[in-house]
Amino acid sequence: xxxxxxxxxxxxEDARIDPGDRGFLLGDGIFETLLAVDxxxxxxxxxxxxxxxxxxxxxxxxPYPKIEIMAAMLQLLHVNQLRLGRSALRLTLTRGAGARGxxxxxxxxxxxxxxxxxxxxxxxxxRAIVSSCIRSENSISSRIKSLNYLDNxxxxxxxxxxxxxxxxxxxxxxxxxSASSANIFVVADGALYTPAIGDGALxxxxxxxxxxxxxxxxIPADEGPLTPDGLKSASEIFLTNALIGxxxxxxxxxxxxxxxxxxxVTGKLRLSTNPG
Numbered sequence: 631x632x633x634x635x636x637x638x639x640x641x642x643e644d645a646r647i648d649p650g651d652r653g654f655l656l657g658d659g660i661f662e663t664l665l666a667v668d669x670x671x672x673x674x675x676x677x678x679x680x681x682x683x684x685x686x687x688x689x690x691x692x693p694y695p696k697i698e699i700m701a702a703m704l705q706l707l708h709v710n711q712l713r714l715g716r717s718a719l720r721l722t723l724t725r726g727a728g729a730r731g732x733x734x735x736x737x738x739x740x741x742x743x744x745x746x747x748x749x750x751x752x753x754x755x756x757r758a759i760v761s762s763c764i765r766s767e768n769s770i771s772s773r774i775k776s777l778n779y780l781d782n783x784x785x786x787x788x789x790x791x792x793x794x795x796x797x798x799x800x801x802x803x804x805x806x807x808s809a810s811s812a813n814i815f816v817v818a819d820g821a822l823y824t825p826a827i828g829d830g831a832l833x834x835x836x837x838x839x840x841x842x843x844x845x846x847x848x849i850p851a852d853e854g855p856l857t858p859d860g861l862k863s864a865s866e867i868f869l870t871n872a873l874i875g876x877x878x879x880x881x882x883x884x885x886x887x888x889x890x891x892x893x894x895v896t897g898k899l900r901l902s903t904n905p906g
Contacts, residue, residue: 635742645743652727659722659776660684664719673872677835687770690738702744719744752877753795761788766801767807773833785810786811798861804857805856814867816856816867817866818865839903
């Protein structure tokens with residue numbers, strides 16, 4: 631595999647990241663995961679805009695202009711022979727190396743890494759549990775794609791131990807925030823509901839695209855508190871992220887969601903936002 635590290639293409643086994651890099655030592659950084667289909671990057675400008683916003687929050691300086699990063703993504707797909715089918719691109723940005731300690735250096739040379747791998751078709755459906763792991767809606771990490779992913783990792787570990795695909799995470803108030811690697815939507819009485827950003831939901835790219843699609847399809851949608859009981863009474867639940875698109879959740883905590891199959895609202899939104 632060829633990667634793109636700090637502006638240079640090369641074999642991933644030869645790539646070197648400083649052992650003092652704060653992303654490795656402290657999780658001091660952010661990332662974006664993007665979908666490419668047949669060599670074309672989906673929603674690249676939206677992902678780079680979110681990266682720019684998150685880097686501003688953390689005080690990181692993206693070391694290359696967006697147009698150069700987009701060109702590097704296309705070049706990476708080409709040299710890795712990923713011009714057909716689905717591929718996953720990962721862009722990682724860290725604060726770079728610094729002196730020992732928590733305080734960030736006054737001036738830092740950020741590390742930027744791009745990788746690309748082949749991707750299987752998205753799942754037709756998922757099963758999930760409501761996790762015991764909490765996603766704090768008051769944390770900066772809930773609003774950005776932070777390298778500090780431990781809560782999500784432990785939630786997904788819990789899901790795997792219980793034999794399902796995903797974990798739904800509550801916030802500190804006990805309301806639903808998101809899944810471990812996806813936003814969550816509920817359909818009740820024909821209307822769409824999803825946790826607000828202030829409830830701990832990541833401002834997902836597909837989340838925004840789905841809300842826009844719902845408006846175009848005249849499906850009522852609301853962003854606000856969503857309770858665990860609201861999940862139990864839902865006629866449909868689906869998850870969204872860049873790689874799975876819109877994926878129906880057919881089982882939650884061992885009980886079927888609705889009819890236990892993809893519902894009509896989920897189907898319409900999946901069709902209208904099909905990521906390939």
